[in-house]
Amino acid sequence: MAEGLYERIYAAVKRIPEGRVATYGQIAAMIGIPRGARQVGYAMAALGRGRPRPDIPWHRVVNAKGESSIGGEQISRLQAEGVVFGTNGRIDLKLFGWDGIEEAE
DNA sequence: ATCCTGACTGTTC
DNA sequence: AGAACAGCCAGGA
Numbered sequence: 001m002a003e004g005l006y007e008r009i010y011a012a013v014k015r016i017p018e019g020r021v022a023t024y025g026q027i028a029a030m031i032g033i034p035r036g037a038r039q040v041g042y043a044m045a046a047l048g049r050g051r052p053r054p055d056i057p058w059h060r061v062v063n064a065k066g067e068s069s070i071g072g073e074q075i076s077r078l079q080a081e082g083v084v085f086g087t088n089g090r091i092d093l094k095l096f097g098w099d100g101i102e103e104a105e
Numbered sequence: 106a107t108c109c110t111g112a113c114t115g116t117t118c
Numbered sequence: 119a120g121a122a123c124a125g126c127c128a129g130g131a
Contacts, residue, residue, distance in 0.1 A: 004127085004128075005126090005127060005128085006127075006128070023114085024112080024113050024114075028114085034125095035113090035114070035115080035125050035126070036113090036114095036125085037113040037114045037125095037126090038112095039113090039126050039128090040112085040113075041111070041112045041113050043112090043127080044111095044112050045110090047112090048112080049128095050130075051129085061112080063112080063113065063114085064113075064114060070112050
């Protein structure tokens with residue numbers, strides 16, 4: 001181990017099934033860091049900085065309100081996966097929110 | 106090596 | 119309902 005904390009975050013993000021979205025706080029909680037939502041956001045930001053972008057579906061990570069914190073490409077990608085945005089630009093976490101459990105195929 | 110910035114959340118008033 | 123406070127890690131200059 002001795003992996004960076006970000007590595008764990010990226011791993012959790014990769015677990016998000018297609019067509020579903022997870023919140024920053026949810027990712028943080030599932031890897032064991034309460035109140036670590038910010039760290040998750042930082043990790044995502046680090047992806048677009050200088051870090052290479054592996055196959056991390058960062059676009060599937062949204063804020064607690066169910067909307068994209070950055071918008072732009074993120075929203076386009078989510079819609080391409082079938083995620084529907086409300087009139088206010090928010091997603092129904094009850095419908096697209098990921099429970100942290102991958103659906104069996 | 107140090108300082109600054111960056112894609113958040115829940116609680117309380 | 120809107121605003122403020124506190125907690126957290128890594129990378130770039």
